[in-house]
Amino acid sequence: MRTPFIVGNWKMNLTMKQVDDFLDTIKGQLPDPNNVECAIAASSIYLDKLTEYCKNDVHLKAAAQNCFYKNSGAYTGEVSPMAIADMGVSYVMLGHSERRKYFHESNQMINKKVKAVLSNGMVPIICCDETMAKRKTYDEMNWVVNPVIEALKGVSAEDAKKIVIGYEPSWAIGTGKSASGKEIEEACFLIRETIQDLYGKEVSDLVRIVYGGSVNAKNVKEIMSQPDVDGVLPGTSSLKPEDFIKITN
Ligand code: G3P
Structure with missing residues (x-):
């Protein structure tokens, strides 16, 4: 019922030439979007190139890594949600x-x-962090759930249905060692329960929850086999097109 979602987060990496090479290499290599939805979250300087590419390839969606909350004005150095929506960006990672x-x-x-992001017709990927210290306390409110509740304050059920939650424990990010399937499921289950408490089962059944933290082509299968995990957010492993192709397939 929930289409698997793979979002590569390039973070502050790659040059224009490397972006060109990446997009050339993935052409025709990504799965059918009806089976697996794929996106790349690029820094704002590459969003123009990425959205242009996505206009001709339905297998990839463009995501931003951040944006501001005002559409325009005197906010030097910030990126307008209205402007990136106008470019054709579909998703925005937040938090x-x-x-x-x-x-x-x-x-x-x-x-x-x-x-x-929602009012500009895009979908937020709301990331919630988890430090090892917090996990060890097993204090659910401070663990992963609180940032989700806070991020969704004032968001309608209709809008909540569309959102994606990214569970990204910082103790697994960039370490080369992913959380185990059991640890991931534990947190994602808790997040889905929280959405259910907030909006009911119909909404919580639709919200996609993805995991990020040292995902690679080897561990993706086990992670994706967890019942409450609907996708992954590879960082390092999304920088090389060959790795991204393997993960998505
Ligand atoms: O947003 C993805 C991310 O933080 C995970 O990065 O390098 O551990 O795959 P990485």
Whole structure:
């Protein structure tokens, strides 16, 4: 019922030439979008190129890694959600642990961005972090659930149906060692229960929950076999087109 979703997060990597080569290489290599939906989250300087590519290839969708919550105005250095929606961006990652850590993004800020992305017709991929210290306390409210509740404040059930939640424990990101299938399912199940508490079962059955943290072509199968996991968010393994093709297939 939920189409699997694979989102490669390039983070602040690649040159224009490498982006060109990546897009050339994946042409015709990604799965049928009815079976697996694929997206690349690129930094804003590459979104124009990416959206142009996506106009001619239904196998890939363009995602942004962030945007601001205002559509226009005196906000030097920020990226407008209205402008990227106009370019053809489909998804926007919000609240990635690197945004929270290096740019001090709060749950309140992420909530404003979620609403701005939705009101511009795009879909937010709301990321929730989890530190090992928090997991060990087993305090559910502070574990993974609280950022989800905060991010969805004031979001209607109709809008909530479309969203994607990214479970990304920072203790697994960029380490080469993914969380285990059991650890991932535990958190994703809890996230789905939280959505059900907020909006009911009809909505929680539709929301896609994806996992990020050292996903690669070898571990993707086990991760995807977990009942509450609908997709993955590879970072490092999305930089080489060959790896991305393997993961998506
Ligand atoms: O958003 C994806 C990410 O944070 C995971 O990165 O390099 O561990 O696959 P990586």
